[in-house]
Amino acid sequence: MSESAAPAFPPSTPIPSGKLGMWVFLSSEIMLFGAFISAYIVLRMGSPDFGVPSEEILGRPLATMNTFLLILSSFTMVLALAAIQRDDRRSFARNMISTLGLGVLFLCVKMFEYHHKISEGLTISSGLFGSFYFTLTGLHALHIIGGLVFNGYILRNGLRGRYNAQHHERVEYAGLYWHFVDLVWVILFPMFYLV
Amino acid sequence: MNDEHRQKSFWRTYVFSLDHKVIGLQYLFTSMAFLLLGFAFILLMRWQLAFPGRPLPLIGGLLPDAIAPGGVMLPALYNQLGAMHGTIMIFLGVVPLGVGFFGNYFLPLQIGAPDMAFPRLNMSSYWVYALGGVVMLLSFVLPGGPAQSGWTSYPPLSVVNPGQTVWLLGMTFLITSSLLGSINFIVTTVNLRAPGLTWRRLPLFVWAQLITAVLLLFAFPVLQSGAILQLLDRVAGTSFYIPMGLVVGGKMLERAGGGSPLLWQHLFWFLAHPEVYVLVLPAMGIVSEIIAANTRKPLFGYTTMVGSMVFVGVFSFLVWAHHMFVSGMKTSLSMFFMTTTMVISIPSVAILSCLLFSLWGGKIRFTVPMLFALAFLPMFGIGGLTGLPLGFLPTDIYLHDTYYVIGHFHYVVVTGTIIALMAGVYHWFPKMFGRFMDDRLGKIHFWGTLVGMNGIFMPMFIQGLAGMQRRLYDPTVQSHNLTTQFLSPYQLASAILLLLFQFPFLYNFFKSMTKGAVARENPWDATTLEWACPSPPPHGNFTSVPAAHRAPYEYSVPGRPKDFWPQWEKN
Ligand code: HEM
Numbered sequence: 001m002s003e004s005a006a007p008a009f010p011p012s013t014p015i016p017s018g019k020l021g022m023w024v025f026l027s028s029e030i031m032l033f034g035a036f037i038s039a040y041i042v043l044r045m046g047s048p049d050f051g052v053p054s055e056e057i058l059g060r061p062l063a064t065m066n067t068f069l070l071i072l073s074s075f076t077m078v079l080a081l082a083a084i085q086r087d088d089r090r091s092f093a094r095n096m097i098s099t100l101g102l103g104v105l106f107l108c109v110k111m112f113e114y115h116h117k118i119s120e121g122l123t124i125s126s127g128l129f130g131s132f133y134f135t136l137t138g139l140h141a142l143h144i145i146g147g148l149v150f151n152g153y154i155l156r157n158g159l160r161g162r163y164n165a166q167h168h169e170r171v172e173y174a175g176l177y178w179h180f181v182d183l184v185w186v187i188l189f190p191m192f193y194l195v
Numbered sequence: 196m197n198d199e200h201r202q203k204s205f206w207r208t209y210v211f212s213l214d215h216k217v218i219g220l221q222y223l224f225t226s227m228a229f230l231l232l233g234f235a236f237i238l239l240m241r242w243q244l245a246f247p248g249r250p251l252p253l254i255g256g257l258l259p260d261a262i263a264p265g266g267v268m269l270p271a272l273y274n275q276l277g278a279m280h281g282t283i284m285i286f287l288g289v290v291p292l293g294v295g296f297f298g299n300y301f302l303p304l305q306i307g308a309p310d311m312a313f314p315r316l317n318m319s320s321y322w323v324y325a326l327g328g329v330v331m332l333l334s335f336v337l338p339g340g341p342a343q344s345g346w347t348s349y350p351p352l353s354v355v356n357p358g359q360t361v362w363l364l365g366m367t368f369l370i371t372s373s374l375l376g377s378i379n380f381i382v383t384t385v386n387l388r389a390p391g392l393t394w395r396r397l398p399l400f401v402w403a404q405l406i407t408a409v410l411l412l413f414a415f416p417v418l419q420s421g422a423i424l425q426l427l428d429r430v431a432g433t434s435f436y437i438p439m440g441l442v443v444g445g446k447m448l449e450r451a452g453g454g455s456p457l458l459w460q461h462l463f464w465f466l467a468h469p470e471v472y473v474l475v476l477p478a479m480g481i482v483s484e485i486i487a488a489n490t491r492k493p494l495f496g497y498t499t500m501v502g503s504m505v506f507v508g509v510f511s512f513l514v515w516a517h518h519m520f521v522s523g524m525k526t527s528l529s530m531f532f533m534t535t536t537m538v539i540s541i542p543s544v545a546i547l548s549c550l551l552f553s554l555w556g557g558k559i560r561f562t563v564p565m566l567f568a569l570a571f572l573p574m575f576g577i578g579g580l581t582g583l584p585l586g587f588l589p590t591d592i593y594l595h596d597t598y599y600v601i602g603h604f605h606y607v608v609v610t611g612t613i614i615a616l617m618a619g620v621y622h623w624f625p626k627m628f629g630r631f632m633d634d635r636l637g638k639i640h641f642w643g644t645l646v647g648m649n650g651i652f653m654p655m656f657i658q659g660l661a662g663m664q665r666r667l668y669d670p671t672v673q674s675h676n677l678t679t680q681f682l683s684p685y686q687l688a689s690a691i692l693l694l695l696f697q698f699p700f701l702y703n704f705f706k707s708m709t710k711g712a713v714a715r716e717n718p719w720d721a722t723t724l725e726w727a728c729p730s731p732p733p734h735g736n737f738t739s740v741p742a743a744h745r746a747p748y749e750y751s752v753p754g755r756p757k758d759f760w761p762q763w764e765k766n
């Protein structure tokens with residue numbers, strides 16, 4: 001049977017399938033990070049040999065700045081979506097580029113932090129704190145990289161004129177993902193640096 | 196456009212197809228192959244249990260000396276076969292069959308959809324699954340061999356044993372595949388239902404698949420996180436599961452330590468208890484469809500059954516530590532999990548009772564699928580009832596890690612779920628291929644299978660009660676096992692019987708695909724939407740958009756000329 005002769009099946013809810021799929025996916029991500037975070041809490045409270053490093057090794061100010069960068073990138077993402085919704089392509093592109101730039105900056109600071117900690121003797125195998133720190137922030141960094149790829153794809157498509165005031169679902173999905181990744185960091189930051 | 200579409204290459208049609216039916220069949224054939232492989236492993240193990248220390252017949256001489264000198268399997272091989280049997284049966288066999296095949300093929304048809312919501316994602320979930328299978332198989336030829344710490348992979352053993360890294364890698368693929376699949380199932384069910392197919396008109400099979408997908412979605416990421424921690428313990432020198440000062444083989448492990456092996460047990464069972472409902476819910480859905488169609492009356496208690504399934508789904512996340520009663524948990528925690536376990540058995544009993552009451556006063560047609568579905572009821576019942584003493588703290592302390600547990604879960608998964616999956620294959624075969632399977636061969640398959648399965652698993656309760664531990668390479672080294680050792684050869688014989696009786700099935704299946712009696716669109720005079728499309732359904736499934744006008748099981752409605760009133764018929 002040809003595509004054109006296929007009957008038109010109406011969706012049964014007004015929510016687009018892509019958006020629904022993104023929410024379902026993010027709920028499984030919550031479980032993934034939730035399990036890691038629970039493991040961290042259980043061992044940190046329960047294990048006598050957890051070994052929390054000194055403030056100097058932790059480098060709180062730099063991490064605070066990094067947190068700020070990421071929150072800012074969530075903000076520019078919101079602006080990018082708002083821009084495309086009113087068909088302002090220039091502002092869309094500007095804000096998407098800022099989002100990407102801030103994400104890359106976050107990773108650079110992270111690399112610097114890793115380098116500093118490793119040179120101070122805090123590594124993935126030096127003790128439970130280090131293990132959890134590198135595992136969780138590493139996993140988060142992978143999610144950031146995934147977000148950068150996703151956002152880059154959105155920017156490319158946007159520059160080619162694929163999105164406009166009527167069609168911008170994918171921009172929204174990318175936004176949902178990006179906000180989620182930021183939210184994870186907002187939970188990880190106090191967990192490792194503040195308490 | 197038209198021609199281009201028709202002349203899709205062989206590869207696009209059969210291998211990298213986006214059609215949910217082709218993907219479903221790929222799952223069917225792959226998981227059947229894995230079920231046979233897992234079965235072959237257990238035959239070897241049962242030989243060792245029946246005749247410890249005697250060389251394996253037939254293939255013993257072919258095995259390399261490193262794993263089976265003189266044809267006698269070494270303990271390491273026994274452990275490898277055991278770990279891979281469990282892994283293959285659960286993650287590569289039963290779940291891909293019950294969810295990957297049945298869900299993929301029949302969920303879109305039953306909700307009147309042209310395909311899944313995300314066909315490309317659907318194709319990737321099959322291929323990621325296949326890749327996971329290949330990785331698991333590769334472990335047999337890689338140095339270190341396959342995993343040997345059981346399907347539960349408890350540390351610290353799993354952290355120091357060889358082979359486990361490949362297992363963790365394989366599991367990562369299988370988990371990813373399940374996640375992609377469950378996203379697809381959930382979105383499809385929510386968004387692609389035919390006009391008029393409200394939640395209260397949804398067939399029970401669809402409900403079961405939906406709840407299963409939600410369980411996979413929430414449970415598997417937790418195992419994934421546990422697996423990542425275990426992988427890091429193996430390759431990156433972390434000590435998430437390694438306590439301080441652990442001694443292995445007389446030497447102290449050079450690790451920072453401080454971790455807890457119990458952490459893994461919690462993360463693992465948080466997945467693995469919901470996983471047992473992932474195994475059984477699709478089976479309940481299938482049995483419901485078959486019982487409705489073959490009793491010619493509406494199912495008893497549709498709402499109760501939906502409610503019970505939802506309840507089981509939610510509660511299955513609150514009972515996991517009943518697998519850990521002897522791990523040294525606090526008594527208060529044990530009490531909590533004992534209570535939740537007793538509570539969760541109520542809805543299971545409710546579902547089973549509804550199915551049983553559905554038989555009452557029905558004009559039962561004893562077709563082959565119906566025979567299997569009927570057998571499911573008492574067999575699953577035995578499995579469920581034997582679970583109660585395990586969920587009850589004082590009795591579990593005695594029964595834990597004995598063959599009684601093995602008997603319990605094989606009754607639920609094998610005589611329960613696998614019997615139901617076989618029922619489903621016979622029931623929907625005419626839809627898939629437009630032909631019937633042979634009745635007589637089907638009955639031979641049924642009786643042989645039923646006898647074989649019970650012959651293997653029933654003695655396990657006796658052995659377990661007599662104190663025989665699971666995972667024993669040679670049970671005769673413990674003198675208390677000698678009293679029940681005489682049962683083992685009978686179990687081996689039953690296993691061989693079970694194997695032999697699968698050949699009529701395989702022959703029947705492949706022969707009937709092309710040679711069976713031709714079946715109509717709706718050969719069982721059933722009511723749900725999958726029977727509205729041609730058999731086999733074409734690409735896109737339905738020739739016009741179907742609509743649902745009524746509840747799913749309107750059989751023998753008074754005043755109607757026929758004894759079934761399909762959902763899609765307007766009046
Ligand atoms: C209906 C009530 C059920 C209860 C009260 C129950 C209870 C239990 C308990 C307490 C255990 C742990 C025993 C031990 O290790 O000491 C257990 C093991 C198990 N159950 Fe059940 N169960 C029930 C139903 C089911 C169902 C429906 C399935 C699967 C479809 C299932 C599959 C399993 C499996 C696979 C194991 C063993 C896992 C292992 O240790 O390798 N159970 N059950």
Ligand SMILES: [Cu+2]
Nearest residue numbers: 468515517518
């Ligand atoms: Cu359980």
